[in-house]
Amino acid sequence: MRWQIKEHLCLPLLLKVPQLRNLDIRPQMALCRRAKPEVFQEKGYIFQADSQIKQVILILCGEVCSYKKDDGESGVPPQKISAEYLGEELLDRMPSKTSTPMDFPISHKHIKAVTKVEAFVLTVRDLREVWSQFEGHLYDSNIRNWAESVLRKGLRRRRLVKRMEMLVQEARANNPRPDGRARAPN
Known part of the structure; x- marks a missing residue:
């Protein structure tokens, strides 16, 4: 105490x-x-x-x-x-x-x-x-904490980019072209 x-x-x-x-x-x-x-x-x-x-x-x-x-x-x-x-x-x-x-x-x-x-x-x-x-x-833990936060931000950014790419592909597949024809699958 x-x-x-x-x-x-x-x-x-x-x-x-x-x-x-x-x-x-x-x-x-x-x-x-x-x-x-x-x-x-x-x-x-x-x-x-x-x-x-x-x-x-x-x-x-x-x-x-x-x-x-x-x-x-x-x-x-x-x-x-x-x-x-x-x-x-x-x-x-x-x-x-x-x-x-x-x-x-x-x-x-x-x-x-x-x-x-x-x-x-x-x-x-x-x-x-x-x-x-x-x-x-x-000073190691401060450097380690900084490195971990940089890695976490990078992983979040990577997941966000993948999610955005997936949404764009879904939007292309579900929405026809302006001229009325369906889009060809990739």
Whole structure:
């Protein structure tokens, strides 16, 4: 029951991330099971400038702001951002094999919690485990569903063409020619 609640809360957040939206449902559910709930306190850092991004944050509720490293010294106020997820740069760099070394992306801004932020966190380890477990099957069902729909449409079109040909032949056989003579059978 507990994992079902977690999946119910986490899956809609996961589907907002473009790189995860097109995954097969099995890897999506595996990511939901591995996601860990975390609370970032008000005014606490989520990411700091010039630090490595090693997790994807799926924001359930709360507000965040961002500012550049030198904005605090120049008096530029932090800008609230309407983020539903953070750390998507990490997904662009995920290796296809777990043994491949990874070059972590660097945060160019401070990301801070304006209010208490409740989120689900996916670490590099979580992502690597799902990628390795489902490697080669991450997107297969979507491709398979697409292929099946194309084949179904083709079969329907073929049946429709055959049916139309049969109706035309019946119409020719049952209707005499305009000059009153019967049509010769084919």
